[in-house]
Amino acid sequence: MDWLGLHFLAELPASGQILLDCTHYGLLVVLAYLIACAANFATLDMAERLSHAEKPEAQTLWCWLGAMCLAVGIWAMHFINMLAFQAPIEVHYDLHITVMSLLIALIAGLVVMRMLSNTSLSTTQYIHSSILVGLGITAMHYVGMSALRSNATQYYEPRLFALSTLTAIASSLAILLLAVRLRKGSGMLHQLYKVGASLLLGAGILLTHFLGMWSLNLVVPAASALQPATSDNSLQLGLTIALIVMLIIVGSISAALADKKLQGKEHDLRRVNALLSQLDQARVSLQQVAHYDALTNLINRRGFNHIFAEKLLEQTLSGGMLAVMFLDIDHFKRINDSLGHDAGDELLKVIADHIRNATRTQDVVARFGGDEFCILISLNNREEARHLAQRVMHAMKEPIALGGRRMVMTTSIGISVFPDDGKTCEELLKNADLALYESKGSGRNALYFFSSNLKTKATLELQLEEELRGALRDGEGLLLYYQPIVDLQTGHVAKLEALVRWQHPQHGLLTPERFIAIAEANGLIAELDNWVLRRACRDLSLLHKGGFERLLIAVNCSALNLAREELAEEIRFALEDAGVSPDRLELEVTENALMGNISNTIELLKHIRALGVSLSIDDFGTGYSSLAYLRRLPLNTLKIDRSFIVDIPKSQQDMEIVQAIIIMAHTLHLKVVTEGVETPQQLDFLSQYGCDYAQGYLFSKPAPLELLLPLIQELNQRKPASLWPPALPPQFTGLTTSGNLFTDSLIPYIGATVAHPAG
Incomplete structure (x- = not known):
């Protein structure tokens, strides 16, 4: 059988000279193999982009780009190997037939990519497609061989010719199977799989070519003069073709990677926008609920x-x-x-x-x-x-x-x-x-x-203001109480919230509600906040020396103090003065405080965050902050206000709101603290929906640090499965409790010191 001057089934002539000492230039063979591997890797990449393309025009683009990468890669592998072929006769190639072989490879590539555009392929489709593509690769090879011009006649050994065809079909089937298998996935391991598959497919296509070459017998007339095999400019031409093809392949792979990143960002943006839309709707509903009293249906x-x-x-x-x-x-x-x-x-x-x-x-x-x-x-x-x-x-x-x-x-x-x-x-x-x-x-x-007769009370407020100034000046009367914040994963106390108290000589122990407003109204809040900050840092130093190296302290920052540029420097000085690592301090700011001057606030918070101090947004859900701003703030933690916890599990609406806030916070990579936890049912609900930390009377009321240390030691020795209730110390076994077992177990520790708790 003769085809394009090639003899596939004809017997070798009785007379003539058979050339058996043809060789291949090894460097070009290796280069051809690498080109085939790169083409296969690009094809796998294009198949992956094709499966993720959402628009028809994008699918068409990746289909043609993948077909081009596969075609030029296989064709270049064949042509460079032909350049590596060295025979003791003069050899050159017909340009038109060479271009025709490239077109055949392109058609085979299009068949592959069209098949991969389907979401799923049946076994029959796999077989038919692989046969069609394999025959295309075989046709490309032998058409390319027919472009070889010399005084020799090409004869092919039928069994090796058939074996090369079967190898091409098997390689085509492997390309289809691996492309379908690897078009979904991500990460380094996925890329390694694609590299390994590309090496394997490159070997299969290279084997197809050499089986065809091994089946070749060149016959020249007996009178022909032979000459030594020369490489002339084959190496230079092969390198040029390899460079051009690699530029095409690398460009295509770079385009695929860029499209993958862009599409990933678009998906993330759509996901975030959808979540923000849902959360905006929840916020509108939450504000509606937040403005009305649930019991009487009056405005709150x-x-x-x-x-x-x-x-x-x-x-x-x-x-x-x-x-x-x-x-x-x-x-x-x-x-x-x-x-x-x-x-x-x-x-x-x-x-x-x-x-x-x-x-x-x-x-x-x-x-x-x-x-x-x-x-x-x-x-x-x-x-x-x-x-x-x-x-x-x-x-x-x-x-x-x-x-x-x-x-x-x-x-x-x-x-x-x-x-x-x-x-x-x-x-x-x-x-x-x-x-x-x-x-x-x-x-x-x-x-x-x-009337003016009621100015007596105003006079009392003025008196409290002056006495508060004296307490800040002399450092007497002000105290720090602490309330534990428990890690729901480990059951250990992870943080302590610092809460200021004022031991007034006439009025007794005053909670912040009694004097914070006075401090804010009279310009004392910055000094008061700074006193709390410095005292908390000193307590952190004492905790470190006492073996509590990982315990954090959260300090509240008022809205007025957050507007001061000096705040970051005051925090740095307090930490350095106490010799405390910044990552053990957390600054809590309220939701509405952040909205006062959002641009300046963000810059100030970034400076504080750069020190290594953690940032928490307090009383989340009770203010009017925009969720769009929440993404811009350098926060670590979000603290859900106790007003959304108090009616759980009775209020289904509160449960859904809390769950939505937890999901939103985790989406923004924020830890979640829930305050006001007072019942085991509330704790179970928060644990179930992934809340990170909990704070409330279920664990402890606020108390002086020295009275809380035994409780912290006890909790930090417990296993997470026994988070609630804690076992009482042996000396308190059998203690009769009138209310909360957790709170009553603290009576020996904190006694009358928690008679006036406040958040």
Whole structure:
């Protein structure tokens, strides 16, 4: 059988000279093999991009690019090997036939890539495709052989010719199988698999070529003169072709890598955007929930403050008047103590209805918490406020059936009027609160307007301010209490939150609620925060010497102090002065504090973070920060406010919100701390949904450091499976507990020192 001047089944002529001493130039053979391997690696890369392409035009691009890489690679391997072929006759190649062999290789490459564009291939498709591609590779080889021009006639040994064809088909099948198998995956191991597969496929294609060459017999006329084999310019031409082909292949691989990175970033961005969209929706829902009281369905303090600010601006522009009324139910604590909290909740619902019915439609009624209500009204004169307050007090006296009893409740009311008693929300609320205390101190069931006679309380605040200055100046009276933060993975105490207390000579142990506002209002907060910071660093040094080298201390930073550029330098100095490693200190900032001046805040936090100090966002979920800003902040930890924990597991909505916040935080690579954990059920829920740390009365109330050390040692010796409740020390076995086993077990440690806990 003759084809393109090639003899496949014909017998060798009886006369003639058979050339058996043909050789190959070894360097070009190795180069040809490397080209084949690179082409196969590029094809595997193109197949991977083809499977990930989402647009039809992108699929077409990768299909053609992959076909080109495979075609030029196989063709270059064949042609360079032909250049390496050395025979003792003069040899040259026909350009047109050589180009035709390249086109055949391109068609075979297109078949491969079209098959790989399918999401799955059947066994029949694999077989048909591999046969078609194998025949294409074989045709490319023998068409390329026919381009060889010399005075010799080409005869092929049939068995080796058939074996080369089968090898080409097997190599094609291997290409398809490996490309399908390796088009999904990532990482270094995946790349090593592709390199190994490329080496194997390159060997298969090289074997196809040499089986064809081994089947070749060159016959020249007997009278022909032979000459020594020469390499002339074969090496230079082979290197040139290899360089061109490698540039094509490397360029294609680089394009595939760039597209892979770009597509990965696009997927990450879409995933983050989808998550941010969901979280924005959750935030809107959360804000709606956060502005209304779940028990009475009245507006809560946050919602009231928002409306109050709008009303105040409106009346300021129009020159109108507003009245703020603080209401407190007289002796409400007796109801909770005698009938229980459930009965107290039912009573609050009835009282809320009475207040709503006694007010006008345009009046704003809010519940601030406990038995404390607030009413905001627009009015023309002060007497309107008095009449409305009397109407509310009269409505409150209607008998209420509760727990099988009929009872009558009374209320004390304090009133402040805009603009007479203040120009800001804070001032008006404070003055109404002062009037309320006057009403309660005067026998209750009464109403009082704010007046200059109530300046006595303001004088007391001024006195506290001066005494606080003295305490900061002399370093006497201020104390640090600590509350443990437990790692839910290990059950060990990972951190301590530093909480300032003031041992006042007349008023006893004061919690931050009593004097932090005074410090912020009078420019003392920076000095107070710095005192807490320096004392916490000294305590860290003591902990290190006592064997607690890995224990961190979290220090709160007020919103006003966060606006000071000197803060980073003060932190650095406190750490160096105490000889403490920065990674053992964590700075807690509230959500709203971050939003004051976001650009300056981010720069300041970056400077603090550069020191090695960890950063935590406190009371998350209670403010109005944008989730878009959260990605820009150099935070380590997110702290969920206790208001979302208190009703778990009763509130399904709170559970879903907490779960969403945990997922969001972990997506942004933040650790999560949940405060206010008081029950084992809450702890189980947080552990189940991947919360990292927990803090609350379930573990311990705030206490001085020296009294907490025994508890820390005990917890740090326990196994994670026994996180709650802790075993009591042997000397306290059999202790009768009236409440929380965890808290009561601390009684021997902290005793009366935790009589006034606060967060």
